Amino acid sequence: MAKPKIGIMYLTSCSGCQCEILNYESALLKLLDIAEIKYFPIGSSANTLDEELDVLFVEGSVSTELDEKMVKKGREAAKLLVAIGTCASFGGVQANNNDVPVEELLETTYGTIDMPFKITKARPLEEVVKVDYKLSGCPVEGKQFVQASAFLLNGIQPFFPKMAVCYECKLSETECRTLQGLWCLGPITNAGCGAPCTSKGLGCQGCRGDHDDPNYMEMVEVLTERALKDKDLINFMKAFRGNYLKEKLKDAGVEL
Amino acid sequence: MKKSLEKLLTISTVHDPFKPQKVRIADIEYLAPDHKRFSFVFVDEELNETWSFKPGQFVMLTVPKAGEIPISICSSPTRKGTVELTVRNVGRKTNVLHQMKCGDVLGLRGPYGNSFPVDLMEGHNVLIIAGGLGMAPLRSLVWYVLDKREKYKKVYLLYGTRNYESVLYKDELGRLKSRNDIKCIYILDKVGTEEDKNWTDREGLITSLIPEVDLDPADTYVAVCGPPVAYKFIGAELIKNGYQESKVFVSLERKMECGVGKCGHCQVGYKFTCVDGPIFPLWDTKNLPKMI
Amino acid sequence: MEFQLETAKIIPKENLGEFLEGLKSFGRLVAPVKKKEKFYFSEIDDVSKVDTDYIRTILPPKKFILEYLRERFEYSPEKMEFLETFKPQSQVVFGLHSCDLHGIAILDAVYLKGENPDPRYLAARKETVLIGISCAPDEDCFCISTGTAFPDGTSWDLFFTDIGDSYFISIGSAKGDEIVHSLEQLFKEISKRDLVLYKKVTAEKKYMFKDGNIPDIERISQVIELEFDSEIWDEEAKRCFSCGTCTNTCPTCFCYTSVDVPSLDGSVVKRVEFITSCQYPYYSLVAGGHWFHENLKERFRNRYYHKYVGYPYQIERFGCVGCGRCQHECPAGIRIVDTLKKLRGAGDEEKSGKATDNIHSA
Structure with a gap:
């Protein structure tokens, strides 16, 4: 049987979730044994979104035009899309000032609103594409990432009851x-x-x-x-x- | 006083109530959208002869990798050989079950819970009222009563669903109508298509059928299973027509996880659905808070 | 040899360390230790760390019998043969207060009575020796009104009562007797003075509770049923976080959720059980989206209802042992004692004086 294909994408974020995944070496090696990682720019040099992915994990919020393009492309390629981390799940720290116009924020931070690409307010993935599961956390909890992967690769919906x-x-x-x-x-x-x-x-x-x-x-x-x-x-x-x-x-x- | 501890700690646990037996899917029948009936046989052949239960009891079915689900048995203990379960594809575990095929191996333990009082019912009329998927546990009772027909007086079956498409066991229930030892009335919430018309006797709510059942309420046991919202109305209508609270039995759905009164999820009032139920007399449903 | 029934012994306090050391030969030793301001039951290596002078631990000792996260089975989805992975470990839990002993007795009833006793619980319980110790209540303790201020002999092996310079040791089981005999040199026979002291300190306990901290639980089962629709539930529940601290720290709460967790490659599945709480919405959610406890108030009320109405029906005693952990740890400061009082109507103006004159003379 062909190995399932997975991808790990990042949008506007600190890459902390991906570091958490990379640091979880023992599980990552096991994951590599049973799945093919087709897209993981931070951890691999060969990346493609042109093949169908079984699961795509996405870190970060949608905060730029490019983010939006990427996540939409990712959504098309993936059977299941999982938001990992708080930014992807609810917008994250960068969504703190969403009631302030973006121009004002740019002016304060960079002294200009003239940016090389279009910047929007920070949005969670679900405001842009359909999200199948959310694994929040800053960063995502490595153990939960592995468990969610185990559920999903076995064709089972993850079960993480919400408790305080x-x-x-x-x-x-x-x-x-x-x-x-x-x-x-x-x-x-x-x-x-x-x-x-x-x-x-x-x-x-x-x-x-x-x-x-x-x-x-x-x-x-x-x-x-x-x-x-x-x-x-x-x-x-x-x-x-x-x-x-x-x-x-x-x-x-x-x-x- | 000291003895009571020692007594508890010296009990022997010959069988592990948590350990499932291996079963194989022998047959799968598509019943309605998202509804399938699975027939299971035990891999340990001896169990196919010895494993017994009563109508209304449930089992815990292990769907490999996904976990355990409580399901009422829809076959009758009078017909040994297979255990049949009707399952709606509604959650993360049933979803996996619905993708399984004949020959696949699963785990099954039970039977658990009490049953419809088939012994008490002997010598009396039996009125069976089913709504939607509630037909599943009642199918077990229908066949049990029909297979021991001489023990019961008149038998009535009222079955209501939303539309023809969602009717379960269509052929089987269709054939029942031609039998003269059971009176069946089927009703659809709304009759639209031709198919609907062919099947149904009536259009409307199942409660509307109760007044025309020609049974002596004092001599009748009633078994009810349906969606939770229906119990209040069916119960009230039964009482209005003279049926006795103590002779009306309803089957309740709760979140059973262990089946043996240990996990707590299925608590209702001060009772556990899995050990004190799932069949409760109407009196309980009126007097235990939040039961229905 | 003359046969003599032994029910009690004396151990001088200075022998306690040696006694604890001696317990290790009966299994791993578990006892209360101090961590900053709080206490918790912990496996003991160095017996000098054992703290006998504590009020309550954060978690009850049930965690050593009924682990909060445990594995029921392991199976391969190919074979579907369920293998038990649990290996019970011999252990001696020392320093349990009376409330916690009662808590374990309640769990015994839940898990072992009835048609389907839990073999894993039984195995763990059989390997566990329980040694209790007397205590002094604080403002959150109310065991005196739940009838659990003293061990009643159904769930323990030895019980230590502090009588000043020594402990008065009640022997509750054959195992307890065996332990005492194996460490015979540490014990003394009871003197008349010891017995007088024992009777005195046990009688004194009931005066150590402040009236204001004691709930009114006379006929509470009936009262809770009658007050099922009371607005008191709304008022109290309004402050509740649904955080589950009350149930997770409760020595008698037993609810758990079972989940099958597959390995990454799907070759092995573990059936894991974790302690849960009726205060979490998902607890009563069935597939299809129906919540049987649909809101905060119902979940809140469910805890009281189960403790004071459910347990009496199921195991013939309250599910509350008055340890006070729920109110001591509640981040919102909800006090079970106060809720019960409100339900009971204490504090109402009519309360003072006789409710009805000549009620018995009519």
Whole structure:
């Protein structure tokens, strides 16, 4: 039987997800044993999108004209398209300022709006193409990437139930950072990361996005009690949730 | 007091209730869009003779690589040799099952749960009410009752579906209509095409058939299975027509994962669907919160 | 030799280290240790790390019997033969409080009673020796009202009661007796003074709870059923994060999800079970998209309902042992004690005085 073909593409991002995959050497070697990697610009010199791919993983947000062209081409080539990482899933850190016109951002950053290619606001993949699965996280969790690959290459839809980061945090017997008085987004954030931040003494920064039923109202209340208010509160909460946070807060009936 | 612990810890577990037996797909029948009936035989031939169950019970079927799914048995224990399951392609596991072929090997364990009270029903009328995929577990009861026909008084089958296309076991149920030891009335929500007209007796909701069933409610056991939303209406209509709560039994769907009361997913009220059900008297559905 | 039934012994506190060292010959030693401000049960190498003076651990000791992530079977999709990969390990869990012993007794009932006992749980449980220790409650403990403040003899091998300079050791099983005898030199016979002390300290425990921290659970099963539609559920659930901390730290919660995980090449599949929580929406989601607990309130209520109505039906006792972990660890600060009180109507104005005059004289 022919080996399944896979691709790993990146758009506007830091390439951190791909590094995570490259660093997961033992699994990567196993993956190479059973699948052909046809497209992986960061890890290989021979790349093509002209053959049909069984699975295409895409990192990064759609933030330029080129991104849009690439992801559309990738979508055409791939039977399954999987968004990996927070940028591809929800726009990522770069979606933070989506309510500011792009020109203004360019002016501030580069002192000019004259760019060699067209720049748009940062969008998650699903605003541009159909996405079959999303594996969020900054970066994507290597273990989850391998498990998702295993499911998909075996023709099974991946199963990653959405539970709060508190699940893994408690399982690692970490003292509750919220109760300690820290700012922690764990209670509204999707687990799967293994709660590395909280176990190292930080509060969760929320990089993996929402779990199934995030209680924004209470989260805002709890953070406010810990002296995080107004603009600082928004900035903390939206670091990874991007500009979509405002809508979410509105839906949850939070008045700020 | 000390003894009770020792008693629990010295029980012997001869069989592992979690361990599936190997089964092979002997036959697959397309029933309706996204609905197939799979016939299984045990690879261990002796089991084909000894494995028994009662109408209304379910099994846990292991779809290789995908996992376990709880499925009601749709064949009758009076017809040994195969175990038949009707499965709708609706999730990540059933999707894989629907791609499988005759001869493929799967895992199966069970049977689990209680059953329709076929013994209590003896000597009484039996009214069977099925909606949509609810026909599957009731098909088991229909054939059980028909194969032991002399033990039961009058038998009625009411079956409602959305349209002709989604009718299950078309030929079989069509043939039942010509038998004189069971009265069948079939109904479609909406009659549109010619096909619809050929099949159905009536157009409308299944509840509309209940008043015209000519059975003595006091002498009748009722078995109901259908989509969750239907129970409230069917139950109310049955009560209105004089049927007794304690003699009406409904089959409930929940998220069974272990089948043996250990995983908790199928809790309903204070009961576990997998061990206390899936067949509950109507009284329970009215008095256990959030049951229907 | 004269046969004598032994039910108790005395061990001077200075012998504890040697005793713990001696336990290692019965399996790996598990006991509470301190990590920053918190305690947790851990496998012990150096017995001086064992902390007998703790209030509660983050996770209950069930993690050593019913692992939070475990493998049920391994199979090849070609052969479909299911192989058990679990090998039970002999272990001695030392330092369990009464609530946690009751918690394990409840899990025993869930997993071992009925027609289909779980062979893996049984195997793990048979290899486990449980040694309890007395404790002093803090403001989150309420075992006194759940009837679990003292071990009742159904789930433990030895129980240590602190009587000052020594521990009074109750022997609960043949295994416990065997352990005591194998380390005979560390123990003393009970003196009359020891017995007086034992009776005194055990009687004192009930006065160590502050009334305000104790929930009203008289007839709570019935009350929860009657208050099923109460707005109290909405009020309390509003603050809930659905984070599952309450159930994941609960010594009696047993729900798990089972998932088949194929290897990359598909040659081997592992059937993995992980502890889950009824507080997660996916828990009640069936294929086809129907949620049986459709919203936050229902999930929130389900926990109380199962603890106080479900368990009594299923195993004839509450599913709550009053350890206080759920309210101690809840990031939103929801207190089970307060919810129960609200449901029970305590704090209502009518509460003071007699509810009805002459209720028994009519």
